[in-house]
Amino acid sequence: xxxxxxxxxxxxxxxxxxxxxxxxxxxxxxxxxxxxxxxxxxxxxxxxxxxxxxxxxxxxxxxxxxxxxxxxxxxxxxxxxxxxxxxxxxxxxxxxxxxxxxxxxxxxxxxxxxxxxxxxxxxxxxxxxxxxxxxxxxxxxxxxxxxxxxxxxxxxxxxxxxxxxxxxxxxxxxxxxxxxxxxxxxxxxxxxxxxxxxxxxxxxxxxxxxxxxxxxxxxxxxxxxxxxxxxxxxxxxxxxxxxxxxxxxxxxxxxxxxxxxxxxxxxxxxxxxxxxxxxxxxxxxxxxxxxxxxxxxxxxxxxxxxxxxxxxxxxxxxxxxxxxxxxxxxxxxxxxxxxxxxxxxxxxxxxxxxxxxxxx
Amino acid sequence: xxxxxxxxxxxxxxxxxxxxxxxxxxxxxxxxxxxxxxxxxxxxxxxxxxxxxxxxxxxxxxxxxxxxxxxxxxxxxxxxxxxxxxxxxxxxxxxxxxxxxxxxxxxxxxxxxxxxxxxxxxxxxxxxxxxxxxxxxxxxxxxxxxxxxxxxxxxxxxxxxxxxxxxxxxxxxxxxxxxxxxxxxxxxxxxxxxxxxxxxxxxxxxxxxxxxxxxxxxxxxxxxxxxxxxxxxxxxxxxxxxxxxxxxxxxxxxxxxxxxxxxxxxxxxxxxxxxxxxxxxxxxxxxxxxxxxxxxxxxxxxxxxxxxxxxxxxxxxxxxxxxxxxxxxxxxxxxxxxxxxxxxxxxxxxxxxxxxxxxx
Numbered sequence: 202x203x204x205x206x207x208x209x210x211x212x213x214x215x216x217x218x219x220x221x222x223x224x225x226x227x228x229x230x231x232x233x234x235x236x237x238x239x240x241x242x243x244x245x246x247x248x249x250x251x252x253x254x255x256x257x258x259x260x261x262x263x264x265x266x267x268x269x270x271x272x273x274x275x276x277x278x279x280x281x282x283x284x285x286x287x288x289x290x291x292x293x294x295x296x297x298x299x300x301x302x303x304x305x306x307x308x309x310x311x312x313x314x315x316x317x318x319x320x321x322x323x324x325x326x327x328x329x330x331x332x333x334x335x336x337x338x339x340x341x342x343x344x345x346x347x348x349x350x351x352x353x354x355x356x357x358x359x360x361x362x363x364x365x366x367x368x369x370x371x372x373x374x375x376x377x378x379x380x381x382x383x384x385x386x387x388x389x390x391x392x393x394x395x396x397x398x399x400x401x402x403x404x405x406x407x408x409x410x411x412x413x414x415x416x417x418x419x420x421x422x423x424x425x426x427x428x429x430x431x432x433x434x435x436x437x438x439x440x441x442x443x444x445x446x447x448x449x450x451x452x453x454x455x456x457x458x459x460x461x462x463x464x465x466x467x468x469x470x471x472x473x474x475x476x477x478x479x480x481x482x483x484x485x486x487x488x489x490x491x492x493x494x495x496x497x498x499x500x501x502x503x504x505x506x507x508x509x510x511x512x513x514x515x516x517x518x519x520x521x522x523x524x525x526x527x528x529x530x531x532x533x534x535x536x537x538x539x540x541x542x543x544x545x546x547x548x549x550x551x552x553x554x555x556x557x558x559x560x561x
Numbered sequence: 562x563x564x565x566x567x568x569x570x571x572x573x574x575x576x577x578x579x580x581x582x583x584x585x586x587x588x589x590x591x592x593x594x595x596x597x598x599x600x601x602x603x604x605x606x607x608x609x610x611x612x613x614x615x616x617x618x619x620x621x622x623x624x625x626x627x628x629x630x631x632x633x634x635x636x637x638x639x640x641x642x643x644x645x646x647x648x649x650x651x652x653x654x655x656x657x658x659x660x661x662x663x664x665x666x667x668x669x670x671x672x673x674x675x676x677x678x679x680x681x682x683x684x685x686x687x688x689x690x691x692x693x694x695x696x697x698x699x700x701x702x703x704x705x706x707x708x709x710x711x712x713x714x715x716x717x718x719x720x721x722x723x724x725x726x727x728x729x730x731x732x733x734x735x736x737x738x739x740x741x742x743x744x745x746x747x748x749x750x751x752x753x754x755x756x757x758x759x760x761x762x763x764x765x766x767x768x769x770x771x772x773x774x775x776x777x778x779x780x781x782x783x784x785x786x787x788x789x790x791x792x793x794x795x796x797x798x799x800x801x802x803x804x805x806x807x808x809x810x811x812x813x814x815x816x817x818x819x820x821x822x823x824x825x826x827x828x829x830x831x832x833x834x835x836x837x838x839x840x841x842x843x844x845x846x847x848x849x850x851x852x853x854x855x856x857x858x859x860x861x862x863x864x865x866x867x868x869x870x871x872x873x874x875x876x877x878x879x880x881x882x883x884x885x886x887x888x889x890x891x892x893x894x895x896x897x898x899x900x901x902x903x904x905x906x907x908x909x910x911x912x913x914x915x916x917x918x919x920x921x
Contacts, residue, residue: 214574214575214576215574215575215576215577215579215580216574216575217575218817218818218819219575219580219817220575220579220580220583220659220669220671221671221819222817222819223580223583223584224583224588224659224669224670224671224673225588225590225673225819227587227588227602228584228585228587230585230608230611230612230746232611232612232614233612233745235614236745240744240745240746241601241602241744242587242601242602242604242606242744242746242747243744243745243746244602246602248590249816250813250814250816251590251592251810251813251814252590252592252593254592254595299580299584306817307817308817309580309584310584311580311581311584313584313585348813349813349814349815349816350813350814350815350816350822351815351816355813384600384601384602384603385593385596385600385603386590386600386602386603387602450611453610453611453708453709453710453715454610454611454709454710455709455710455711456609456610456709456710456711457578457579457582457666457667457668457711458578459578459581459582459585462710462715
């Protein structure tokens with residue numbers, strides 16, 4: 202019944218390195234798709250190095266480089282600036298990596314590297330305006346306080362954005378999540394929010410913002426987060442979130458396998474869908490592993506950059522079923538049954554598959 | 562240099578079932594040992610089934626069974642009762658399981674199934690008194706709202722305590738963590754706190770409390786959470802937390818292996834130690850994989866049931882080192898280098914081992 206694809210196989214033999222990452226980084230329990238906004242502690246976390254310990258009383262954000270007027274701001278000064286909020290779905294670019302074959306060695310996400318929170322802070326654009334960006338600036342570099350080695354390169358975690366992206370009005374320097382001060386794991390005291398982009402661009406524990414005159418070639422920009430077919434392939438940079446839909450696994454699970462069991466009869470399937478390219482315009486549901494599809498009913502979106510609820514009335518017949526959902530956005534992007542492979546295991550937005558047993 | 566023991570080997574070849582559990586359940590990032598109280602979202606989570614969705618406006622706690630006066634209380638009524646707080650270290654009974662060989666099939670924790678929060682609620686004892694516990698009652702059964710299958714048995718998660726344990730004055734029905742309402746993942750709207758005991762006893766999403774006249778023989782009591790040498794062995798029940806100490810891995814990590822690198826010279830090692838049996842009286846540190854030990858300096862405890870800070874001034878010489886710490890409590894219980902094996906992989910409190918490279 203299920204369409205078996207190489208990439209969707211249940212890979213075995215995860216290594217100790219992958220296991221250590223999986224016990225350290227946090228996945229989103231899929232039943233939490235029921236909440237419009239993800240409660241603190243249920244949002245996914247991918248932290249390359251260690252969570253820095255920051256003393257907010259001495260911390261300052263430095264804005265410099267190709268600017269006419271370098272700035273240095275305390276947290277209080279940032280909080281006294283114009284304040285705005287945005288509901289924003291974040292997803293790790295490596296979500297779905299553990300379903301790929303061969304499986305790239307990194308955090309082995311299945312589908313749970315997601316979250317949808319309300320972030321509050323001050324718009325980036327007005328700060329850049331105040332700093333008087335020079336005419337030679339082409340990119341904005343965001344540098345975090347988290348330091349480590351990756352690919353044998355010691356570096357602070359940092360990522361750049363093209364200047365026009367950085368000047369988008371919805372770009373936020375956030376100091377609150379869901380109305381509370383950022384907890385350490387989400388980037389206290391300040392993080393970048395790049396609505397619509399994968400998580401790697403939302404730099405946490407911000408230390409400085411630098412206007413640069415050449416494209417940034419640092420490790421996390423030039424080596425990681427590119428869809429490369431071989432290690433030598435420069436690949437394409439990972440940017441906006443591909444459309445995805447996930448459903449709340451219905452019924453009750455077993456432990457440890459987490460297979461699902463439910464009773465026959467009416468069953469409301471529900472989930473969320475999102476895309477960083479355009480609003481979600483369609484969600485389809487399959488109860489036969491992708492052989493046939495029916496339209497789900499779309500609910501309210503949580504905002505221009507937040508996920509959108511959907512529901513589907515299923516009349517569950519006894520037997521084995523494989524539930525799937527598939528999102529399409531306003532640009533016509535649709536989730537594939539099988540995503541293209543790349544060396545980093547990025548942007549795998551293949552449809553979720555939830556096997557369930559309906560017991561008579 | 563390191564003492565190699567069978568149980569401390571880095572097991573390979575984790576299964577897809579273990580990986581799915583590890584991406585779903587949350588581990589505590591060890592650098593968060595720096596905080597006296599664990600921020601929400603960094604505390605460990607082990608959730609057998611799904612997180613229930615509870616409507617607090619209709620939820621009630623039922624207290625019944627062998628009582629003279631059954632009670633039914635709303636959350637508001639519980640919050641209007643006497644209010645108290647306790648800092649309490651929680652640890653999953655399966656912490657360390659992934660270091661055992663052969664490795665029992667369950668959540669594959671390394672060392673990160675810990676947390677130390679301040680829980681606020683109302684004492685259990687006065688509620689039991691008000692319910693007029695009958696003279697035939699021998700145990701108190703705590704039933705959660707989380708349902709699933711385990712060992713082919715469909716059940717609500719429930720665990721009992723002997724009546725004398727349940728009547729301890731520090732036993733708490735908690736509705737807050739760190740001064741905030743319980744988030745869904747920690748048992749909203751109400752959970753049990755059993756200071757000193759492993760996590761399985763702190764039943765979340767409480768639905769009812771039942772005074773029973775025979776020892777409870779449910780699945781999570783009679784089949785799980787016992788230190789059995791074979792599946793047929795009844796074993797001993799898991800109760801209080803064995804002493805353990807963990808240290809903040811010093812220096813900076815690499816990704817993905819998370820090996821540690823630091824510079825030569827003075828390095829303050831710091832960590833936390835706890836025991837459910839008696840206060841921590843000693844912590845020792847080894848920088849040579851357990852061949853030699855020196856006393857650490859003990860700091861303040863976070864309370865009778867909260868972890869205690871310790872520090873050790875290490876003069877890091879260039880080369881490879883394996884850092885360990887070892888806690889001893891006032892009852893004379895000490896962490897072993899190698900813990901006894903059991904079928905469930907419970908109470909493995911063997912000393913942590915942190916390999917580090919000091920670079921000249």
